[in-house]
Amino acid sequence: MSANTSIVMPGERVTSVEDVAKGKRIILGPGLRRVDDKVVASKAGPLRHKEPNTFWVDSYQRRYVPARGDLIIGIVKARAGDMYRVDIGSADTASISYLAFEAATKKNRPDLNPGDLLYARVLNANADIEPELVCVNSNGKHGKLGVLQDGFFFKCSLNLGRLLLRDSCPALAAIKDELPYEIAVGVNGRIWVKAHSTRETVGLANAIMTLEHAGYAEIDKICGNLGSVLQA
Amino acid sequence: MFMNSNLFEPGKSKSERTFVQSAVKQNIRFDGRKSNEFRDVKLTFGADWGTVALSMGDTKVLAQVSCDIGTPSSARGNEGTLHLNVDIKGVAFLDEVQATHDQRQLTLNSLLERTFRSSRCLDLESLCIATEQHVWCVRVDINVLNHDGNLYDASTIAALAALMHFRRPDVSFIEDEIRTYSERERELMPLLFLHYPVSVTYCVYKSSTQPLVDPTLLEENAADSIIVLSFNSYQELCTLNAGGTAPTNVRTIMQCAHGAARRSKALVQFIRKALELDAERREQPMQVFGLMDLLNETAPKLSFKYLMEEEAEVDHTPDRARVIEQKSDVEPMQLEEPVPQAQMQTPKKILAETTEDDIAWLPQEQPVDEATPTAAKPGKAKPNRAKNKGGKKQQSQTTKKQNDSDSEEEVTQIL
Amino acid sequence: MPSKMKPRLSRGVLDMKFMQRTKAKVEKEDDDEQSRALYSNELNQKMLNSNSNFIIEPSYSICAGLSDGRLSFRGMNPELERLLELERAEKEGKTKPEQPTEVNDEQMAETYYANQATAISKTIQKKMTARNDINKRKSNQKKMQFKKPRQDDGGI
Numbered sequence: 001m002s003a004n005t006s007i008v009m010p011g012e013r014v015t016s017v018e019d020v021a022k023g024k025r026i027i028l029g030p031g032l033r034r035v036d037d038k039v040v041a042s043k044a045g046p047l048r049h050k051e052p053n054t055f056w057v058d059s060y061q062r063r064y065v066p067a068r069g070d071l072i073i074g075i076v077k078a079r080a081g082d083m084y085r086v087d088i089g090s091a092d093t094a095s096i097s098y099l100a101f102e103a104a105t106k107k108n109r110p111d112l113n114p115g116d117l118l119y120a121r122v123l124n125a126n127a128d129i130e131p132e133l134v135c136v137n138s139n140g141k142h143g144k145l146g147v148l149q150d151g152f153f154f155k156c157s158l159n160l161g162r163l164l165l166r167d168s169c170p171a172l173a174a175i176k177d178e179l180p181y182e183i184a185v186g187v188n189g190r191i192w193v194k195a196h197s198t199r200e201t202v203g204l205a206n207a208i209m210t211l212e213h214a215g216y217a218e219i220d221k222i223c224g225n226l227g228s229v230l231q232a
Numbered sequence: 233m234f235m236n237s238n239l240f241e242p243g244k245s246k247s248e249r250t251f252v253q254s255a256v257k258q259n260i261r262f263d264g265r266k267s268n269e270f271r272d273v274k275l276t277f278g279a280d281w282g283t284v285a286l287s288m289g290d291t292k293v294l295a296q297v298s299c300d301i302g303t304p305s306s307a308r309g310n311e312g313t314l315h316l317n318v319d320i321k322g323v324a325f326l327d328e329v330q331a332t333h334d335q336r337q338l339t340l341n342s343l344l345e346r347t348f349r350s351s352r353c354l355d356l357e358s359l360c361i362a363t364e365q366h367v368w369c370v371r372v373d374i375n376v377l378n379h380d381g382n383l384y385d386a387s388t389i390a391a392l393a394a395l396m397h398f399r400r401p402d403v404s405f406i407e408d409e410i411r412t413y414s415e416r417e418r419e420l421m422p423l424l425f426l427h428y429p430v431s432v433t434y435c436v437y438k439s440s441t442q443p444l445v446d447p448t449l450l451e452e453n454a455a456d457s458i459i460v461l462s463f464n465s466y467q468e469l470c471t472l473n474a475g476g477t478a479p480t481n482v483r484t485i486m487q488c489a490h491g492a493a494r495r496s497k498a499l500v501q502f503i504r505k506a507l508e509l510d511a512e513r514r515e516q517p518m519q520v521f522g523l524m525d526l527l528n529e530t531a532p533k534l535s536f537k538y539l540m541e542e543e544a545e546v547d548h549t550p551d552r553a554r555v556i557e558q559k560s561d562v563e564p565m566q567l568e569e570p571v572p573q574a575q576m577q578t579p580k581k582i583l584a585e586t587t588e589d590d591i592a593w594l595p596q597e598q599p600v601d602e603a604t605p606t607a608a609k610p611g612k613a614k615p616n617r618a619k620n621k622g623g624k625k626q627q628s629q630t631t632k633k634q635n636d637s638d639s640e641e642e643v644t645q646i647l
Numbered sequence: 648m649p650s651k652m653k654p655r656l657s658r659g660v661l662d663m664k665f666m667q668r669t670k671a672k673v674e675k676e677d678d679d680e681q682s683r684a685l686y687s688n689e690l691n692q693k694m695l696n697s698n699s700n701f702i703i704e705p706s707y708s709i710c711a712g713l714s715d716g717r718l719s720f721r722g723m724n725p726e727l728e729r730l731l732e733l734e735r736a737e738k739e740g741k742t743k744p745e746q747p748t749e750v751n752d753e754q755m756a757e758t759y760y761a762n763q764a765t766a767i768s769k770t771i772q773k774k775m776t777a778r779n780d781i782n783k784r785k786s787n788q789k790k791m792q793f794k795k796p797r798q799d800d801g802g803i
Contacts (some may be wrong), residue, residue, distance in 0.1 A: 067708075162713060176720040183718050
C-alpha cells in the first residue's frame, strides 16, 4: 500500500489509475467505475492500491452492499419455506437454504431460530435479486462458518470490520496478549466476540469499538493503549 | 447530526439480549456505570427563548417552545392550551419495522402528554387573554436527533427546560382589541408553573432484582420491562408507566419511585441553575448562541455532573437528610404506595380526575416525604394544596385499588 | 435478418428425445439474439469489439486481500484454532518456493538400482534368513527344557 494516499470524490476522474491501465490489465474495486476508457470514482475516500494491479476507494460506510465471496455475520429473521431470511445489513434481506449447512438433508434440518447469529459466506450477490448465503465450503464442510453461540455482538462501520481484517492490523494481536478470546468479524460491519467472563467480553467489545474512527496510521498508537482500555 | 449515529438498532439478536441479561446479573454495564448511576445530562440554550438542546450520553434531543394567540376550547374557555409534539422520524433505524417506530413515537408522545398536560404543570389560566375569546397556545416541539436509549427522560427534561426558559410577549386586551407588546416596549414574560415534572426511566430484567436506571438503547431493547416514573420537584408522582413482561413487585416499584423522586428533584434544581447561568450569559450581548452553534456543539454546555457537584459541596445537609430518608422508608410505607399499574390506565384516570377538580394532578405524594423533614422543606408547595391532597389521595387510591386489583393479583402469583 | 436465411429445425424434430441438446443450443442462440436486439441502440461497435483492460471486482475482501474474520486465540475455541493452524501451515507451504525433496537424487538412484537388482537382493535375503534360522536353532538348543521342536530339526 503506497504511503501517499490521494483522496477522490464521487465523479472525479482518476487519472492515476488510467495511466496504469494503459500498460496492463487492472482490477477496479468498489468505488471505482469504468466509463469507456476513463476511470471515475463513485465514492468519496482515500484511493487504495494493492500490488500488482488492484485499486479501490476506502470510503466510510455503514450500509453493506453484498458482494460475492464476502464473509458476513447475519441475524436470522424468519423461516420462509425451505429458506431462512437473514438480515445482513444490506438493502434486502438475504436468504439461506436449509440445505446450505453441513450434513443437512431434507429430513435433517438445521435448528435455527429468529435472533440467531450466522457467520456465512455470500454465494450470490446481484443488484436485482436477493443475496444468497451459504454456511458450508466447497468440500461440504462447515469449516469456520456456522452459528455463533453465546458471546456478544455489535454493529460498527464497514471500515472497522475491514480494518481489523487487514493482514498487518495489530489490533487483534494486541488484544490477544491481554486475554484469550474468540472473534468473528463480518465485512458487513458486524462483530461478534466471546471471552471467558462477562467482564472480559465487555472490555473486549469496548476496546474494539474505540477503533471505530481510527485511521491506518493511528491504529498502532491506540493498540499500544489497548491494555489500559481492557483494564477499565 | 439530524440522523442516528447508528443506522442499525442494537439488541436485535439473541446473543446481545442474553449477554445483557447475564451482565446485569453480575452488575456490569457496558459504559461502566453502576445500576443506579445516570449518564451526565448536558443542556445548551439557544439564542431564542425556549430553545434547548439536551444530550444524555449519545441521546440527543432538541426542544423548541413557541406560542401564538388562538381560541380556547369550548369546555375550558378561561384556559390557554399546551400542545406537545414529538418527532422521532429523524432517528428511524434501517432495520426497524414501521410498527415499532410508530409505537415508539406514540408511547413517547403519550408519556409527555401525561407528564406535562394531564398533570397540569403549567398554569394555563394565566395564559388566558380574554375568556372564551383569546388565549395563548403554547406549543412544544421535540426533535429527537439521536437515539441511544432513554428518550423518555431526555425529552421530558428538554421539554421542561424549554418551557422554563421560554418567554412570551406581554399583551393587553382593551376594547376588543389585542395589543402585543414587543420586547422593547415591555419585558417578555415567563410561563407560570404549578409544579415541575420530569421523568426517570428504569429497566427491569428477569435475571436481576436490581433495576437499571437511565438505560441505553441496547439495555432498553434487552429489558423485560421498562418503568417510567414522572415526579415533580415536590417529589409527587405524576405518571407511572410500567409495561413489559418482567414480574415487578411492589418493592421494585417502590425502590424505583424513591430513586426517581430524588432524581427529579435534583434535575429540576439543575435546570434552575442552568437557567440562571444562561440568564447571566444573556446579559453580555456577544454570548448568545444560535441554532447552528447548538448543533455544532460549539455552544457551551451546562453539565449536570458539574453543576450539581458544586451544589453538593455547598451544602451537605440535604444529602444527609436523603440518607436518613432512605433508611427509614423501606418497610412501613409500602401499604400506602400506589400499586403497579398496567400501562395505559393512568392517563384516563388523571383526565377523569382533572375534570372534577382543579388540583387533581394526581396528588399521590410520597408518604415518605410527609414523614421526613425533607418533605416540609420545599417551601414553594402551597399549603392549601397539601391539605386537599390528603383527602384526595385516599379517594383516588381506593378507586385505583379496585381497578387494578386484577393486575396486582397476577403479580403476586408470579412472584 | 440472418436467422431467416438459416435453415431452422422444426419444433417437432426438436422435441424428440435425442435432440434435447440441440434444442438447448438453439434456444440459447435465440435468447442471445433477442437480448442483442433489445439493447441494439445502446450497444455500439466499440463496446462489442474492444477488449478492455479493466476487471470489475465488487468485493472489498477480495480487493484488499482481507483475511477471514473468524479467529480464536489462546485456546478459546480449540476446534477453530486447529483449523486456523492447518490453514496457516497450508499457506506457508504454498508460499515456499519449492517443496524440499525428502529423497535426494543419489538416494533415489540407489533405491532404483536396488529395485533393478532384485535378484541380487533376493539372494542376500535368502542368506540372511538362513543365518537367522541357524541362530534360531542355536537358541532353541540352549533351552534345555524345551523338548518338542523335532519338526524344526527335520525341516533343515
